[in-house]
Amino acid sequence: MKIMFNKSRVSSPASTGRGAHVRLTGLCAGYPGRPVLRQLTADIPALAVTALVGPNGSGKSTLLGVLAGVIRPTSGDLRRDGERPPAFVPQRGAVADALPLTVRQAVEMGRWGERGPWRGLNRRDRLIVDSALDRLGIGDLAGRQLGELSGGQRQRALIAQGLAQRSDLLLLDEPTTGLDPQAGGRITAILTELVADGVTVVHATHDLAAARSAEACLLLREGTLAGHGRPDRVLTTSALAEVWAVAGHAGT
Numbered sequence: 449m450k451i452m453f454n455k456s457r458v459s460s461p462a463s464t465g466r467g468a469h470v471r472l473t474g475l476c477a478g479y480p481g482r483p484v485l486r487q488l489t490a491d492i493p494a495l496a497v498t499a500l501v502g503p504n505g506s507g508k509s510t511l512l513g514v515l516a517g518v519i520r521p522t523s524g525d526l527r528r529d530g531e532r533p534p535a536f537v538p539q540r541g542a543v544a545d546a547l548p549l550t551v552r553q554a555v556e557m558g559r560w561g562e563r564g565p566w567r568g569l570n571r572r573d574r575l576i577v578d579s580a581l582d583r584l585g586i587g588d589l590a591g592r593q594l595g596e597l598s599g600g601q602r603q604r605a606l607i608a609q610g611l612a613q614r615s616d617l618l619l620l621d622e623p624t625t626g627l628d629p630q631a632g633g634r635i636t637a638i639l640t641e642l643v644a645d646g647v648t649v650v651h652a653t654h655d656l657a658a659a660r661s662a663e664a665c666l667l668l669r670e671g672t673l674a675g676h677g678r679p680d681r682v683l684t685t686s687a688l689a690e691v692w693a694v695a696g697h698a699g700t
């Protein structure tokens with residue numbers, strides 16, 4: 449992300465300071481006529497899993513969009529280490545179940561950013577796809593249609609597609625939503641394992657168990673930061689009650 453904006457700055461690389469992969473300073477962002485994120489100042493640690501937590505409409509997906517570089521900050525500063533564009537894994541519900549794609553074809557799409565959709569994959573691309581399938585434990589599903597898979601299997605295919613982009617920053621929107629606790633726990637464990645491969649992981653979640661197993665979290669309340677840091681310190685019963693009480697009051 450190297451674009452410079454009038455009132456905001458998005459810059460890379462190596463300017464975040466020690467230990468941070470992304471540094472937000474006074475960051476504001478939203479949609480035309482709809483400000484959402486207000487004055488966020490926080491670090492997202494490198495080589496860790498960070499959970500974005502907050503009620504519906506608190507701005508988690510908007511923040512993911514900013515981190516992905518698809519939503520421009522209106523003011524403030526975003527600094528990010530790393531040269532490669534972030535990889536974004538959308539909400540499972542946003543991806544049509546009936547897409548006539550095999551798991552391998554879906555994961556191969558992760559190479560399009562580098563190769564272009566109309567150029568065939570080379571040997572290196574195919575090795576990267578094989579490795580992403582293996583990492584997510586779905587090599588044996590490679591020939592199956594996406595639409596035939598369970599929710600947890602399909603989610604793993606989407607994460608493998610993100611991994612095939614070979615970014616050092618993986619962003620995921622609610623990767624465990626709609627999964628049973630076992631499948632959700634498996635996804636959470638996989639995210640933790642990816643850190644050992646050199647990936648910084650940020651995911652938006654309503655799953656408190658997943659959030660608590662992250663190394664860091666950002667708790668959002670109506671587009672502002674209600675807390676950030678270690679989940680055991682931030683996601684206290686009183687903080688959660690307060691944030692959700694505000695959301696209830698606002699009718700979200």
Ligand SMILES: Nc1ncnc2c1ncn2[C@@H]1O[C@H](COP(=O)(O)OP(=O)(O)OP(=O)(O)O)[C@@H](O)[C@H]1O
Nearest residue numbers: 479482484502503504505506507508509510511652
């Ligand atoms: N494309 C858009 N245009 C205008 N406003 C939007 C758009 N997308 C989201 N919003 C608004 O921005 C605010 C934050 O939405 P966002 O999706 O970031 O919240 P969230 O915390 O991810 O919510 P959820 O948990 O429901 O997914 C909401 O008030 C929402 O209505």
